[in-house]
Structure formats: C-alpha cells, structure tokens
Amino acid sequence: MAAFEYRQAQEIRECFQRHGVRYLFLGKSGAILLGFPDTTQDADLFVEKTPENGAALVPALRELGFALSEDQAAEVERGKDFIQLKNGPFDLDLVFAPDGIERFSDAWRRRVEVEGFPVCHIDDIIASKAATNRQKDRESLPRLRSFREYWMRQRKS
C-alpha cells in the first residue's frame, strides 16, 4: 500500500461532510496538518462516539472504499474505543476515546480548521501523546512542544 496522500485526506473531508460524520484529525497527522514537519504512517481520526455518528460513519467508510463486513460495521457503529482499518485504500485509525482528552465536545470546541480539515488543537494533540506514555511519543514530544510555541506565536502575530 502507498503512503497516505493529500487527495485521500480531501476525500475523507468531503465524504465525512456529506455523511455528517463528526471527527477531528488527531496525533501526528493532526500536527502535520497544523504545520509540524515530521513523518508518520497513519492518519488518526478522533471520532465522536454517539449512535448517530456511528451510523453515519459506516456508509462513509464504505464509500471511501473500506471493505467492512457486517460484523465489522456493527463494531464501528457501536463505537469501540479504538479501531484499526487496513482494509481500504489507506490505513486509518479510528480513535473514539483517546488518552488525555476528556470529551469529544471539549476537543471540538478547541478545534482548528486547516483548509476545511477539522484538527485537534495542538494542546490536545500534545496531551494525548503525553498520556499514552509510549516510547515513540516520548521521543517526539520535545520537538512537538517546541512546535507548539512556534505555532502559538504565529497565531498571535
């Protein structure tokens, strides 16, 4: 499978908008949308865990080309806390309950729009990475925190 591309992010944005899916880009993919220069493999989406959103998400994913069986669709619709999809045109992690972020509504209120992409605020991205306490996140946090300082200064000016 090839790397995640800009046009695929656009497809997510347009498809999810059509289906009324509420989501935010999270993790390093979210930071990259904000301007963070780094590399990653996955797109992470923080998806609101409600019955309506789950019901909207399944047809949206199928339209994007994810081959979901009925059982898998039911799991997506129920909103398990973490779902990893590698059965479509690109890899996608659906995170319904990220570490370090209390409620979707809080993150939604703080979100940043980048060319129409809804993205978690850099503070939420950092909080989530810090809370996971994984080796790979711990290594990227100092640079991410520096980027936060840069990004906040740019927003002020």
Added chain:
Amino acid sequence: MDAHEIKEGRVEDRAVEEPAILPEWMAEFEAAARRPLETRFRYAFIRTHKPVMDDAPFRAFDTTADYRRWCEENLPDWLGYGRV
C-alpha cells in the same frame, strides 16, 4: 514571569519570556510554514511495513487500554509502541 508588573503605581507591559526553540527546529518550522499543505503531506506521510501491526485488515478494541496492552504484548519493542 507575568506579562504585567506594577511599578510606581502603574501597570507596565513587559515582554513575556518565551521558551527558546532550538535554531535548527525553528528553521524547519519556518520552512514547513512556507510549503503548501499538499507538499507537507508528500513529505510527511511515509509507508513502511510494520510487522504484526500490518498483518490484519481490521482490529477493534473495546477500550484504548486494551489496545495499548495488545501493542505491548504483541508488537516488537523496536516499533516503540511499548509504554515507558
């Protein structure tokens, strides 16, 4: 440090001390800011095979803690998914 200090009965603005950013990181942030989003995507998203992780088309975990535990128990340490 506070942004304001009381001096001789009035409040004066003072520059807030901002954390230092390593010069090489600053140069990278500024360079990235000059690139269009599509170019940033092309530079940022890469693809390598992650053993175990990439070997199933679909995984669902009831809780995020279950997912973290699964990563620790099943993925090679060098992938960096283990908790510190």
